[in-house]
Amino acid sequence: MSEVLLRTHGLTRSFDQFKAVDGVDLELRRGEVYGFLGRNGAGKTTTLRMLMGILRPDRGEIELMGQRVRRVRAAQKQRLGYVSQEQVFYPWMTALELGRFVSGFYPDWDDAAFRRLLRVLDVPEDRKAAQLSGGTRMKLGLALALAHRPPLLILDEPTAGLDPVARREFLDILREQVRREGQTALFSSHLVGELEEVAHRIGILHEGRLRYQGSLDTLRQSVRRVVLEAPPEQLPPGLSLVRRELLPEGREARVLFGEPEAWTASAFAPEAVESLSLEHIFLAYARRSDES
Numbered sequence: 182m183s184e185v186l187l188r189t190h191g192l193t194r195s196f197d198q199f200k201a202v203d204g205v206d207l208e209l210r211r212g213e214v215y216g217f218l219g220r221n222g223a224g225k226t227t228t229l230r231m232l233m234g235i236l237r238p239d240r241g242e243i244e245l246m247g248q249r250v251r252r253v254r255a256a257q258k259q260r261l262g263y264v265s266q267e268q269v270f271y272p273w274m275t276a277l278e279l280g281r282f283v284s285g286f287y288p289d290w291d292d293a294a295f296r297r298l299l300r301v302l303d304v305p306e307d308r309k310a311a312q313l314s315g316g317t318r319m320k321l322g323l324a325l326a327l328a329h330r331p332p333l334l335i336l337d338e339p340t341a342g343l344d345p346v347a348r349r350e351f352l353d354i355l356r357e358q359v360r361r362e363g364q365t366a367l368f369s370s371h372l373v374g375e376l377e378e379v380a381h382r383i384g385i386l387h388e389g390r391l392r393y394q395g396s397l398d399t400l401r402q403s404v405r406r407v408v409l410e411a412p413p414e415q416l417p418p419g420l421s422l423v424r425r426e427l428l429p430e431g432r433e434a435r436v437l438f439g440e441p442e443a444w445t446a447s448a449f450a451p452e453a454v455e456s457l458s459l460e461h462i463f464l465a466y467a468r469r470s471d472e473s
């Protein structure tokens with residue numbers, strides 16, 4: 182198993198009485214794209230802002246590249262590339278001027294790579310940031326984040342607001358960058374399809390809690406739906422409930438999680454057990470109520 186680059190222990194943050202992030206234990210391994218999946222308001226941005234040292238956690242710890250910290254410090258931030266949901270730049274600077282400005286903060290800045298990224302992502306070099314569309318600003322943010330060659334990229338819904346062509350370019354560049362440079366990326370999104378394309382592993386965040394963390398394949402193999410005429414009182418050993426789904430005519434389906442052996446050992450009739458698309462699995466987790 183590859184080295185863990187980032188780990189959080191019980192990361193928690195409230196706003197007034199509201200717990201936006203509740204005891205999150207993330208684990209990112211070197212060289213992977215980790216898809217951080219959750220609905221609007223699940224707590225993704227709050228988690229990422231804690232990782233970037235922008236927000237202070239109420240509780241919990243962050244272990245970044247082997248160092249345990251309560252709050253990420255400036256020197257550690259140099260090793261992170263961050264693309265936030267709102268890209269805020271000095272509006273009077275052009276892309277090239279911003280590159281020159283940002284390069285001063287990062288010893289590993291690669292100007293040739295920056296210019297190449299601007300070209301590939303179709304970001305005009307000489308227009309002022311204020312004149313760029315929201316999507317183009319997002320792409321400029323990615324180029325700035327990648328050009329200082331950070332070992333870890335933290336991308337907060339970076340494809341929101343991008344058109345399909347730009348989204349494709351963005352995902353291709355991310356995949357290529359991770360493959361070529363061995364970078365690691367934490368990529369938040371509420372779009373299952375795009376994470377399915379780029380992520381090696383995912384974490385599903387729902388109401389501030391991490392409901393699943395692991396590979397997409399394991400998730401697909403572990404979560405299945407069972408349609409039952411008379412649901413049993415007790416679930417077979419090794420299977421746990423993700424969500425109940427009501428079907429027409431009073432029937433009920435249950436979305437369950439379990440290791441392949443638990444599924445094999447269960448006495449469910451094979452025709453009652455269905456595999457699910459990743460979209461369906463995500464919806465089951467995201468609609469899950471604590472009592473289900």
Ligand SMILES: Nc1ncnc2c1ncn2[C@@H]1O[C@H](COP(=O)(O)OP(=O)(O)OP(=O)(O)O)[C@@H](O)[C@H]1O
Pocket residue numbers: 196201219220221222223224225226227228371
């Ligand atoms: N500064 C703040 N003050 C009060 N509440 C906040 C603040 N920031 C976030 N929240 C609340 O915390 C919860 C989690 O928000 P967060 O932005 O982390 O979610 P998200 O998963 O990134 O959502 P989205 O996909 O919509 O960006 C939401 O209910 C939000 O309203």
